[in-house]
Amino acid sequence: LTDTHNHYHRDNELKTSCDGESIGNCPFSQRLFMILWLKGVVFNVTTVDLKRKPADLHNLAPGTHPPFLTFNGEVKTDINKIEEFLEEVLAPPKYPKLAAKHRESNTAGIDIFAKFSAYIKNTRPDANGALEKSLTKALKKLDEYLNSPLPEEIDADSMEEEKSSNRSFLDGNELTLADCNLLPKLHIVKVSYMATLVNNGYVSCTYTGFKCSAF
Structure with missing residues (x-):
């Protein structure tokens, strides 16, 4: 996630399905995808085949599986923390608040x-x-x-x-x-x-x- 004059751009790493290319059925990846989509953020999706995980991914977040987020050199791997972070950073009035009222x-x-x-x-x-x-x-x-x-x-x-x-x-x-x-x-x-x-x-x-x- 990068901030270019307050226009956020997101590179999203998600697990692949069994074909190694399309988006898999990981509910955590899909949860993050939904949040970004509802926020209206322009983002790229990069699927990751865990059987052939790229070397740079090992270096970026060793011992972890997608989805994860990097921001200012910090890697966030906990899905709940990522959700809290996105809700805080992508906030009104530019982005909709997604927290439930009840x-x-x-x-x-x-x-x-x-x-x-x-x-x-x-x-x-x-x-x-x-x-x-x-x-x-x-x-x-x-x-x-x-x-x-x-x-x-x-x-x-x-x-x-x-x-x-x-x-x-x-x-x-x-x-x-x-x-x-x-x-x-x-x-x-x-x-x-x-x-x-x-x-x-x-x-x-x-x-x-x-x-x-x-x-």
Whole structure:
């Protein structure tokens, strides 16, 4: 990331897919890509095949994997620190603020990917049932949050109870950092695990919140 008269330019190193060229399914790389795209920054994407990692990459960030960021000679490898840095440097009025307004949006679905990983990597058939139950419980909790109206969707003067939310994304009708964190992970879950549930109509009738634009 370089600052040329306050016009930021970003060289982004991302993991490749199995063909060694196109962007891979690393949720952390995709998270960073989404943030930069939403910020409206002009940036280049350089995919890195970890099996044939260039020598200069070894020298730049030894022992680490993309994505990472360099700024004024300092290398940032922690994805959360990179996110905080971009939100601080690429700030209003020139760049949009992406932080969620509601704290609950940042933690919605936070445990889904870990539970999915435990389920998908499990080698014990006798544990499948409990792990799948744990995963579906986490998905249901996210679905409930998506369906629950945010404070600004509730009419304080209305006598009728607000039954469901009409928002498009986790924190409202605009994408936020919360979506950038969750969506890449949820996409992997959807492709790898939920495909069979989608095909048999289970998701559409059970997880109604997943009909919102973000999902």
